[in-house]
Amino acid sequence: MPEVTIDWYIALSVILFTIGSLGVLLRRNAIIVFMSVEMMLNSANLAFVAFARHLGDLDGQVLVFFVITVAAAEVAVGLALIVAIFRTKKSINIDEMNLLKG
Amino acid sequence: MGNPIIFLLLAIVAIGAAVGMLTSHNAVHSALYLVLNFVTIGVFYITLNAPFIAMVQITVYAGAIMVLFLFVIMLLGAEQLRGVTDVKGGERVHRAVAGLLAAVLLLASALLLFQSDAPEIAAAAIDTSPTALGLRLFAGYVFPFEVTGVLLLAAMIGVFVFSKTKKRGQDA
Amino acid sequence: MNAYSLAPLLLLFPAIGVLFNGLIGRRFVEADAKVGERWSGWFASLMAIGSFVIAVLLFLSLQANEFQAMIVPIIDWISIPSANFYIPWAIRVDTLSVTMMLVVTGVGSLIHIYAIGYMHGDPNFSRFFTYFSLFIFFMLILVSGSTYLVLFVGWEGVGLCSFLLISFWFDRTNAAGKAMNADAGRKAFIVNRVGDFGMILAMFLMFWAFRSLEFGAVFNTAVEMFEQGHVVEFGLFSAPIGTVLTAITALFLLGATGKSAQIPLYVWLPDAMAGPTPVSALIHAATMVTSGIYLIVRSNVLFELARESGPVIFGVISTPDLVAYVGAFTGLLAGLIAFTQFDIKKVLAYSTVSQLGFMIAAAGMGAYVAAMFHLVTHAFFKALLFLGSGSVIHGMEHGHHHLHEHTHDDHHGDGHHEEAPFDPQDMRTMGGLRHKMPTTFWVYLVGALALSGIPPLAGFWSKDEILAHGNEHALVVYVILAIAAVCTAFYMGRQLHMTFFGEPRHAAAEHAQESPRLMTTPLIVLAGLAIVGGLLNLPYLTQAMAEANHNHPAGIFLGLEGWLEHSIKSFELSEEGILHLPHTPIVLSPVVAGISTLLAVLALGGAFYVYRNKPETAADPDPLQKLKPLWWFRILPFETFYMKFIVPPFNWLANWLAFAVDWNFWHDFVHNNLIRDMFVSFATFLADVFDKFGVDGTVNGIGSVTKGLAGGIRRTQTGFARTYALGVFLGAVALLAYFLWVLY
Structure with missing residues (x-):
């Protein structure tokens, strides 16, 4: 029976991060893109907590605490933005938000 | 760090939920998959001896934030995007590059992980109770904590500004 | 106080006279000829007398200082340290210069006063005294310079x-x-x-x-x-x-x-x-x-x-x-x-x-x-x-x-001497x-x-x-x-x-x-x-005085x-x-x-x-x-020589230089033909060739290259957020790959 080491958690974190980033890259629904970002943050959090456990240090968990706080603020602002955009464009298709086109 | 069978089971659930979120055409489904994913990760936190973070994960993430998501999706009626079935050439290239990059990322990480032969550190049994975490937070991170407060305030004001409906007669 | 330090006043007095008559003297004379002439003339005269008094004081100072020559500096006029070339403007007070100062200012003062009477009624009364004071000023510079x-x-x-x-x-x-x-x-x-x-x-x-x-x-x-x-x-x-x-x-x-x-x-x-x-x-x-x-x-x-x-x-x-x-x-x-x-x-x-x-x-x-x-x-x-x-x-x-x-009043007398120039x-x-x-x-x-x-x-x-x-x-x-x-x-x-x-x-x-x-x-x-x-x-x-004062001949005026x-x-x-x-x-x-x-x-x-x-x-x-040879001198020997032999050739040379050399050769030929034509052809070359092809070509080339480049790069800015995200992801993966490469 193999021992669960930190590598397992890191591997899981990487897989979740990749899936999240694929969501950001491939999905066109702004809300799902947003959710993918949340998942990437979560994978990072998982890595932090795993390291905290591995190193026997509480600082990793403190950092996760801050990340969650920032993520909450980000979600609040981001969803408000999406609502505002939807009001003007009647769509949350991220490909239609191309005002930056050069 | 726990039972490998439990870890593998949970990992499969987490990855499956993630893939489900990625592939669902209905945004509500995606959000529910994500909730499952977050809960699973909360269980991982418990196995990693981080009870406070696990509780925050469940209440803030899986609870508050995801409710917010669902609320917005349903408010806007944006379960599905309209008329996005066509996949053009540019989109194919985009997808191919993204997939390739994801593959490279996974491969490189796997390479790193399999190559690492770092010995296990005998983790000292530390106190990870919420009390210890709070003491640590206020002992060493008072200033970032205060800044976080300001950040939340700013976010709150920002949300007010964005969601304020324009009065009639006021353009742009 | 040393009387030598008064020496600059010697020059200052006539300078004030020049300024007075040159700037405001005319107004005085024009306002009221009688009073104005008195002001203008006497002011200039008093300035000359003032200089004379200073000259006398310098004379007495020399007596008191055993006739030692004294240099009284005013300003550093020319100073070029690298060439070791210094020309100070200083007043040299010695027996020779003071003699000249006394003559210039003494006789000058008397003639100033005389001129008030002589120039009476002249419309340019104050101009005359401006020049007179200016003359005294320059004459004193001449005799006092070191x-x-x-x-x-x-x-x-x-x-x-x-x-x-x-x-x-x-x-x-x-x-x-x-x-x-x-x-x-x-x-x-x-x-x-x-x-x-x-x-x-x-x-x-x-x-x-x-x-x-x-x-x-x-x-x-x-x-x-x-x-x-x-x-x-x-x-x-x-x-x-x-x-x-x-x-x-x-x-x-x-x-x-x-x-x-x-x-x-x-x-x-x-x-x-x-x-x-x-x-x-x-x-x-x-x-x-x-x-x-x-x-x-x-x-x-x-x-x-x-x-x-x-x-x-x-x-x-x-x-x-x-x-x-x-x-x-x-x-x-x-x-x-x-x-x-x-x-x-x-x-x-x-x-x-x-x-x-x-x-x-x-x-x-x-x-x-x-x-x-x-x-x-x-x-x-x-x-x-x-x-x-x-x-x-x-x-x-x-x-x-x-x-x-x-004659005008009485209507008699011979009128012809009236017409003859007197x-x-x-x-x-x-x-x-x-x-x-x-x-x-x-x-x-x-x-x-x-x-x-x-x-x-x-x-x-x-x-x-x-x-x-x-x-x-x-x-x-x-x-x-x-x-x-x-x-x-x-x-x-x-x-x-x-x-x-x-x-x-x-x-x-x-x-x-x-x-x-x-x-x-x-x-x-x-x-x-x-x-x-x-x-x-x-x-x-x-x-006799020199013999009597043999022991201290320098002590008194001899x-x-x-x-x-x-x-x-x-x-x-x-x-x-x-x-x-x-x-x-x-x-x-x-x-x-x-x-x-x-x-x-x-x-x-x-x-x-x-x-x-x-x-x-x-x-x-x-x-x-009756003495004919003597009257030859009346025709002014040197004057005649100059007018006959120096001035005509000089005039001819000046005319030649002016018309032949300056006008015909220099203006017409050199300026018009050589310089202008060369300049025009050079300018034409610059305008038609250098400017059109060189400068314009360079500038337009840079412009169109930039434009083309921008057009190309512009296409990367699709405005699609996901494309940008792909770029960011690419960067992240590249960084990871780089770390990997560094590690192994």
Whole structure:
């Protein structure tokens, strides 16, 4: 029976991060893109907590605490933005938000 | 760090939920998959001896934030995007590059992980109770904590500004 | 407080006068002619008197400080440290400069006061006094400067003032419609340029040889180099110091012949009489024209060294000897020309040239003190004579004016003399004025006798000192000067008789009136000075005083001889080098004095005999016209030579240069054909080829490349957030790959 080491958690974190980033890259629904970002943050959090456990240090968990706080603020602002955009464009298709086109 | 069978089971659930979120055409489904994913990760936190973070994960993430998501999706009626079935050439290239990059990322990480032969550190049994975490937070991170407060305030004001409906007669 | 520090005031007073009259004096005169003239004239006069007071204070300071020369700095004028070239503007207070200051400001003050009366009613009254004050200012710079360059500033400044004042009435024309006054001013200016050219060259040479222009430094270096037998290098050439000194002094002589009206450049001075009479008195008799003598006396060290270097000029003559001969011949020539003049001021002008010749000759013979002595006494009596002649002219004009009104009122009398041009300066129209203008007559008589050298008047002592020196050192010069002295007495006798004796030959002379007090008072003062001026350097007196004060000869004023001794070192060259000699005053030689007095009296008597009752009318020929050769001089030898042989070729050359070279060749050919065409073709090339293809091509090329590049890059900015996210992801993966590569 193999021992669960930190590598397992890191591997899981990487897989979740990749899936999240694929969501950001491939999905066109702004809300799902947003959710993918949340998942990437979560994978990072998982890595932090795993390291905290591995190193026997509480600082990793403190950092996760801050990340969650920032993520909450980000979600609040981001969803408000999406609502505002939807009001003007009647769509949350991220490909239609191309005002930056050069 | 726990039972490998439990870890593998949970990992499969987490990855499956993630893939489900990625592939669902209905945004509500995606959000529910994500909730499952977050809960699973909360269980991982418990196995990693981080009870406070696990509780925050469940209440803030899986609870508050995801409710917010669902609320917005349903408010806007944006379960599905309209008329996005066509996949053009540019989109194919985009997808191919993204997939390739994801593959490279996974491969490189796997390479790193399999190559690492770092010995296990005998983790000292530390106190990870919420009390210890709070003491640590206020002992060493008072200033970032205060800044976080300001950040939340700013976010709150920002949300007010964005969601304020324009009065009639006021353009742009 | 040290009186020396007052020295800058010497220059400040006339400068204030210039500013006052130049800026606001005119307003005063225009507002109220009578009061304004008084303000304008007296302000200028008071400034001149102020300078005189300062000069007296400097004189007393020198007495109190054992005649030590003092340099009073004003500002650093030119300062080039890298070339070690410093020209300070400083006032040199020594016995020589103070002598000149006293003459300039003293005589100048009297003439200022006289001019208030003489210029009365002139519309440009304040302009006249502006120039007058400016002249005093520059003349004081000339005599007070401590370097040759500052001296030259004054030298040019007085030349400018001379030009301005000669052509003061520049709008006056003669019968032929020529602007004679303006022409005379130009002539003076141009002739003086020739001399100034010599001055400039001399200063160049001097700076090259001695690396300084400061009097003391130059003299010390010159003596030192002369003792060492130094050879001066001029690039490829080199010359012994004696030759260089000879060249410098010869060029100084050229400058002096210009300013002091000597052969060959004297021709401007007689014409300069076109200016107002106070100008003739101050500038063209008493002060400015003596600056050439001042220059030679100031540079006495250089001239004495040139004398020691022997006959360098063409191997025939040394500079000081040349100076002496130039002076002597000028004295004689001008004396002869004076016989033939009818204009009362022209006679005096040639007399001035002649007397300046005496001074130059004295300086050339090494009798510097005698030259300065004659300079001072000449300033007294020649200023007196000029002012007297001005008084006569003033009286004649007054008489003519009176006559005009008289005939006009009564409608009788012969009208034809009204139409004939009347010249108030023509002596033939005068005669018998001694009854009409008694004060003028008496002072004029004093001046004429002083000039003729009748003892015990001032002119006798000074002229005799020169003659005695010539008798002892240079017999030829002595003989020439003695003849010139006889001429002097004769033409003064002629002038006296034609002007004041006999019967009036013109109605204007009958109605002539004495001049106002304002004019006669300075005349009386000057007459007093002309009588007692000889006391300044009375031979027996100075010798006796020197003997009496043998123990402290420097302690008190010993006459000019002992006074100037502190500025004019006498020395001679011996085997051991330069030996400084004690100054030995010339003692009056009874034989020389007796002969010259006898000759002068005879000449005066002869003149009165020849003119005893002639000419009877204004149209009568002059008795001397029987002496044909003498009248050849009337055609003005050098003037004729210049007008015939120098001016026409010069004009031709100037015309040729102007029309052929400048206009046809330079403008038409060089400018139009060469420069313009080349420029145009070059410009065409630049515009059509270089600009169109080169500059425009480059600029447009850069523009289109940038545009194309931007067009290409622009396409990467799709505006799709996911594309950007892909870019970010690519960066992240690349970083990871990089870490991986670094690790393994």
